[in-house]
Amino acid sequence: MPKQEDRSASEKGCVVIGGGIAGIQASIDLADQGFKVYLVERQPSIGGHMAQLDKTFPTLDCSACILTPKMVEASRHKNIELITYSEVSSISGEAGNFKVRLTEKPRYVKREKCTGCGTCARHCPVEVPNEFDMGLGVRKAIYVPFPQAVPSTYTVDADHCIKCKLCENVCQAGAVDFSQKPVEVDLNVGAIIVCTGFDLFDVKEHYKNLGYGKYDNVISSLEFERLINASGPTSGRIIRQSDGRVPKRIAFVNCIGSRDERKGANYCSRVCCMYSTKNAILSTEHVEGCEPTIYFIDLRAFGKGFEEFYRTAEKSYGVKFVKGRVGEISQDPETRNLFVRAEDTATGTILTNEYELVVLSFGLTASKQAPDFSKWGLNVLKDRNGFYSSVEAATLPVDTNIKGIYVCGIAEGPKDIPDSVAQASAAAMRASLILSSSDATRATIMKRRP
Ligand SMILES: Cc1cc2nc3c(=O)[nH]c(=O)nc-3n(C[C@H](O)[C@H](O)[C@H](O)COP(=O)(O)OP(=O)(O)OC[C@H]3O[C@@H](n4cnc5c(N)ncnc54)[C@H](O)[C@@H]3O)c2cc1C
Numbered sequence: 385m386p387k388q389e390d391r392s393a394s395e396k397g398c399v400v401i402g403g404g405i406a407g408i409q410a411s412i413d414l415a416d417q418g419f420k421v422y423l424v425e426r427q428p429s430i431g432g433h434m435a436q437l438d439k440t441f442p443t444l445d446c447s448a449c450i451l452t453p454k455m456v457e458a459s460r461h462k463n464i465e466l467i468t469y470s471e472v473s474s475i476s477g478e479a480g481n482f483k484v485r486l487t488e489k490p491r492y493v494k495r496e497k498c499t500g501c502g503t504c505a506r507h508c509p510v511e512v513p514n515e516f517d518m519g520l521g522v523r524k525a526i527y528v529p530f531p532q533a534v535p536s537t538y539t540v541d542a543d544h545c546i547k548c549k550l551c552e553n554v555c556q557a558g559a560v561d562f563s564q565k566p567v568e569v570d571l572n573v574g575a576i577i578v579c580t581g582f583d584l585f586d587v588k589e590h591y592k593n594l595g596y597g598k599y600d601n602v603i604s605s606l607e608f609e610r611l612i613n614a615s616g617p618t619s620g621r622i623i624r625q626s627d628g629r630v631p632k633r634i635a636f637v638n639c640i641g642s643r644d645e646r647k648g649a650n651y652c653s654r655v656c657c658m659y660s661t662k663n664a665i666l667s668t669e670h671v672e673g674c675e676p677t678i679y680f681i682d683l684r685a686f687g688k689g690f691e692e693f694y695r696t697a698e699k700s701y702g703v704k705f706v707k708g709r710v711g712e713i714s715q716d717p718e719t720r721n722l723f724v725r726a727e728d729t730a731t732g733t734i735l736t737n738e739y740e741l742v743v744l745s746f747g748l749t750a751s752k753q754a755p756d757f758s759k760w761g762l763n764v765l766k767d768r769n770g771f772y773s774s775v776e777a778a779t780l781p782v783d784t785n786i787k788g789i790y791v792c793g794i795a796e797g798p799k800d801i802p803d804s805v806a807q808a809s810a811a812a813m814r815a816s817l818i819l820s821s822s823d824a825t826r827a828t829i830m831k832r833r834p
């Protein structure tokens with residue numbers, strides 16, 4: 385039986401589900417108003433997908449430099465309780481009075497004792513592919529997902545640990561504790577904000593013609609983000625998986641899984657045009673003489689500064705743009721180069737061009753880990769693509785059909801970081817209206833920061 389903890393506070397606050405940039409922003413905004421926030425993240429660290437990115441379009445700012453201070457702020461905020469490596473196991477009640485049960489998975493490391501020194505990982509004999517690096521690097525069976533992880537507490541990956549106990553023996557802090565069990569935590573809150581983000585489209589299953597998973601030099605956009613990242617598995621060197629060579633001819637292929645009713649999703653993923661433009665620019669900065677080409681259906685440069693970003697890529701960095709859907713990618717078995725076959729819709733000709741590396745712009749789908757509220761009798765509506773629906777897109781974009789439950793970030797639909805953050809602030813504001821009108825939270829409001 386899991387241990388049980390009751391943290392039903394006299395002061396009702398808000399549960400934020402998902403610790404990506406949207407969840408972090410919503411938590412900070414609510415906490416700054418004086419409300420108690422429980423930020424629940426299923427992974428060992430908060431940060432979400434933004435932590436995996438190198439730079440952000442269209443400004444080319446360093447992603448970690450923006451995100452890390454926010455992660456630290458959330459972890460140190462007196463009104464925010466981070467509940468990581470945990471998931472919601474049930475929700476009942478109504479706006480102003482929700483009962484939320486969470487299950488905290490055992491890390492087998494005591495958070496209050498672990499100093500994050502990493503001695504345990506250095507001695508651990510087990511290496512497994514690092515999911516944070518999209519499997520391009522390795523981590524140990526006791527690990528932190530990435531160096532700036534918050535919290536910095538190490539976690540034992542129970543699926544791969546061989547129970548040799550070396551980590552326990554070398555830990556000077558006495559932090560390793562294999563007796564830990566799952567802990568159930570009961571919370572009583574006034575509002576809930578859902579920010580469970582996205583998964584990448586399953587390209588292997590649906591687009592066998594593009595060779596992903598078959599040819600080493602066909603990689604995903606998120607793998608490319610890890611390759612060009614100075615703290616990534618190659619320390620920022622763009623190299624081919626097949627032979628470690630630095631590629632000069634790189635193709636970026638957009639709309640993989642997006643805008644394809646037949647095999648993929650009918651919607652536009654909204655970020656791929658700009659992130660492939662960003663990565664094409666960055667590849668010219670990383671590799672001398674690099675010749676990047678972007679294959680696109682339409683170029684959607686709708687945001688502030690996006691059109692200028694696209695034009696700069698073309699004019700100042702020599703990025704080539706080809707309007708055409710790619711039909712097939714094949715491999716030269718000797719050189720492991722790739723042949724990209726596409727119809728150039730501007731000229732009506734079929735092109736076959738050779739590249740040393742191909743990067744597929746995977747579309748974004750609703751997270752498979754997003755809670756299914758219907759099993760708790762709360763019918764929070766989702767759209768036909770699995771994203772949570774807002775009750776009225778034009779005027780109530782973050783309200784779900786259930787009063788007191790709000791949605792923001794990509795859990796509501798594909799969007800970039802600035803839009804996720806704006807929506808998160810909106811969700812925090814909407815939740816604060818419920819929290820401040822609930823009798824049980826009046827005490828909390830009195831404690832707002834001066
Ligand atoms: C290759 C690539 C490049 C990109 N480049 C850019 C860029 O340059 N600029 C830009 O603006 N945008 C970019 N984006 C988009 C950007 O990543 C998203 O806008 C942003 O990450 C959305 O944040 P989020 O918090 O909504 O979701 P996420 O980052 O997906 O975070 C969701 C969090 O919720 C957690 N979670 C999920 N389910 C549960 C659950 N049941 N319980 C608890 N926690 C849960 C997840 O573990 C995760 O931590 C890029 C995207 C990709 C794929």
Ligand code: SF4
Pocket residue numbers: 493497498499500501502503504505538554555556557558559560
């Ligand atoms: S578990 Fe112990 S050895 Fe490992 S990082 Fe924490 S304090 Fe260091």
Ligand code: SF4
Pocket residue numbers: 504507508509510525526540541544545546547548549550551552
């Ligand atoms: S007990 Fe598990 S985590 Fe610890 S060192 Fe051995 S394999 Fe690694």
